[in-house]
Amino acid sequence: MNVSEEQTMIDRLNAMHEFPGDFIFKVIGENEPTFVSRVVQAAVNAIGESGGVDVDTRESGKGRHVAVTLSARVQSPQMVLEVYGLLKAVQGVRFML
Template identity: 40%
Template sequence: MLEGFPDEELLESTHTFPCEYRFKVIGSVDDSFVGRVLAAVLAELEEGVEPSFSTKTTAGGRHVSVTIEPEMHSAAHVLAVYGRLRRLEGLVMLM
């Protein structure tokens, strides 16, 4: 189990898989943070799948929020993505 994240049982009781699952990742603004977020998620998806995403930079310009909604096949799949995202350089918050 990933500390601070829902466990498989909770995810399975609140979601019907497969489904779109929303990840929100906030990090330091730099040239490649958004790319690192997308690469981390894409590494867990089937080749050729491009999930929808959006970005928003904070008013002060120090942080960027990336919201990405890939289709997840299981609770374990969701936790695998969280596992990759939590290791990102520049990560401030993960929801």
């Protein structure tokens, strides 16, 4: 993402959310033993242990995929983009919302 695209995303996040505040991240990926823990660790790496990350999971009907919903207190739109950047790098991620 170039500087202009990043600023556009920051502007949109500021328009739609109040910071600091709670933010929900959704990640869908392969349902394998360490996927959820890798997703949670990526979020904690960006937010920090003190931010607290609530986790909810749901398997797909056939059990091949798992949806991970993370709710966390974020301090800024830049932190949201940092979390998404780290989540994007997690092996097995198929979609992010």
